[in-house]
Amino acid sequence: MLTISPSDRVFVLAGAGVSAESGIPTFRGVNGLWRNYRIEEVASPHAWNRDPRLIWEFYSMRRRVAAAAKPNPAHFALAKLEQTLGERMFLCTQNVDNLHEQAGSKNVIHMHGELFKSRCDRCNLPPFRDTNIYDPPAELPRCDCGGRIRPHICWFGEVPFDLDRIFHALDECTVFMAVGTSGVVEPAASFVAHVGGRARTIYIGAEEPANASAFTGCHLGKAGEILPRLLSE
Ligand code: OAD
Numbered sequence: 303m304l305t306i307s308p309s310d311r312v313f314v315l316a317g318a319g320v321s322a323e324s325g326i327p328t329f330r331g332v333n334g335l336w337r338n339y340r341i342e343e344v345a346s347p348h349a350w351n352r353d354p355r356l357i358w359e360f361y362s363m364r365r366r367v368a369a370a371a372k373p374n375p376a377h378f379a380l381a382k383l384e385q386t387l388g389e390r391m392f393l394c395t396q397n398v399d400n401l402h403e404q405a406g407s408k409n410v411i412h413m414h415g416e417l418f419k420s421r422c423d424r425c426n427l428p429p430f431r432d433t434n435i436y437d438p439p440a441e442l443p444r445c446d447c448g449g450r451i452r453p454h455i456c457w458f459g460e461v462p463f464d465l466d467r468i469f470h471a472l473d474e475c476t477v478f479m480a481v482g483t484s485g486v487v488e489p490a491a492s493f494v495a496h497v498g499g500r501a502r503t504i505y506i507g508a509e510e511p512a513n514a515s516a517f518t519g520c521h522l523g524k525a526g527e528i529l530p531r532l533l534s535e
C-alpha cells in the first residue's frame with residue numbers, strides 16, 4: 303500500500319501501459335504501434351504535409367480501436383484516487399484515448415493530445431470534439447477558413463500541451479508516480495529527474511523503464527493489478 307499523508311500532493315504520469323489491458327496497443331511493446339508503423343510517416347508535421355490521407359488513415363484506425371475500448375482497473379483506481387485527494391492529485395497522461403475520463407477522472411491533462419479531437423492546421427479555431435473516421439478516398443476534412451482539419455495530437459517535433467501547468471504541478475508534488483511508460487520520450491521521461499531528491503518517486507509497470515535508476519521504488523507487473531492494490535486504503 304502507498305501511504306499518502308494529508309499534506310502530500312501526488313503527480314501521476316500515465317503511459318500506454320495503463321491502457322494496454324483495455325486492448326489499446328502500446329508503442330514499443332511486442333505488438334507496439336511503432337513496430338508496425340514508421341513514426342516519421344504517421345506522426346510528424348512533415349508527414350502531415352507530405353501525405354495527410356495516410357495520417358488520417360492511421361488516426362482513423364486508432365479512433366476505431368479506442369472507441370471500442372473500456373477502462374480497466376488501473377483507470378478506475380486513478381479516478382478513485384482523484385476522488386479522495388481532490389486538487390492534491392494531478393493526472394498527466396501521455397495517452398490520447400479517453401479511458402481516464404470514462405473511468406470518472408475529472409481533471410486529466412493530455413500532454414500528447416486527444417484522439418477524439420481535431421483542429422485546423424491553419425487558423426486559431428480551438429480543438430473540437432471529432433469522432434469521425436476519415437478513411438480515404440473520402441475528401442479530407444476542411445475548416446471554414448480553407449485550412450485542413452488535422453488530429454489534435456502532439457507529433458514528433460511539436461511541443462506537448464500544457465507544459466506550464468505540468469511543471470507547476472511537478473514543482474509542488476511530494477509524490478511522483480509513473481505508470482506504464484517506457485521512459486524514453488521527452489520531456490515526460492525527465493519529469494522524474496525534475497522532482498528527484500524532493501518527492502518520493504514510484505514506478506509501476508510491466509518492466510523496468512529506461513529511466514528506472516531515477517525512481518526510489520519500482521513495482522513490476524500489470525497496472526490493472528498493482529494500482530488498485532497499491533492505492534487501496
Ligand atoms: P511505450 O509503448 O513506449 O511504453 C509502454 C510501457 O508500458 C512499457 O514500458 C511496457 O512495459 C508497459 N506496459 C505494457 N503493458 C502494461 C501493463 N498491462 N501494465 C503496466 N505497464 C505495461 O509507451 P509510452 O511510454 O506511453 O507519443 O510512450 C510515450 C509516447 O511515445 C507516447 O505518448 C507516444 C509515443 O510515441 C506520441 O505519439 C507523441
